[in-house]
Amino acid sequence: QVQLVESGGGLVQAGGSLRLSCAAQILTFSTYHMAWFRQAPGKERELISAISGSGVTTYYADSVKGRATISRDNAKNTVFLQMNSLKPEDTAVYYCAARRVPFNLQNQKADYWGQGTQVTVSS
Helix, strand or coil: CCEEEEECCEEEECCCCEEEEEEEECCCHHHCEEEEEEECCCCCCEEEEEECCCCCCEEECCCCCCCEEEEEECCCCEEEEEECCCCHHHCEEEEEEEECCCCECCECCCCEECCCEEEEEEC
16 A cells, blocks of 8 residues: 655744655656645645656646755665745645656645644744
8 A cells, every 4th residue: 555654744934944855655756756845834836846757757836846845765765855045935735746647736636645634843
C-alpha cells in the first residue's frame, strides 16, 4: 500500500526557513511526479511546487517562486521542499502528492496524498 508521510513542519518566525520532507512508500518512486500543495484556513488548496520523476523539471507557483526549492532523492524515496524567507501568508497545511503524469494547474488530482504537515509563520 502506498503511503506518503510528510515531516518538517512547525512554528517559525517570519523570515525564517523550513525544510519539508515527504517519505514515499512507493516501489517505483522514480516513475512518479511529486508535488507540494498547501491549504490555508478558508482557502482553496494550492499547487505550489512540483518535480518530475527524474528531478530535471520543476514548477513553482508565483507565490513561492524565488523562496522555495523542490528536490528529490530517488534512492531514498523522498521529496523535499526548502522554504526560505517565510511570510505569515505561508501559514497552511502542506501536503505531499504523487501521480504518474506531470502535475499542472488545470488538473491537480493526485494518485496519492500525504496526511499533511502544519506550517505556521508568526509575524
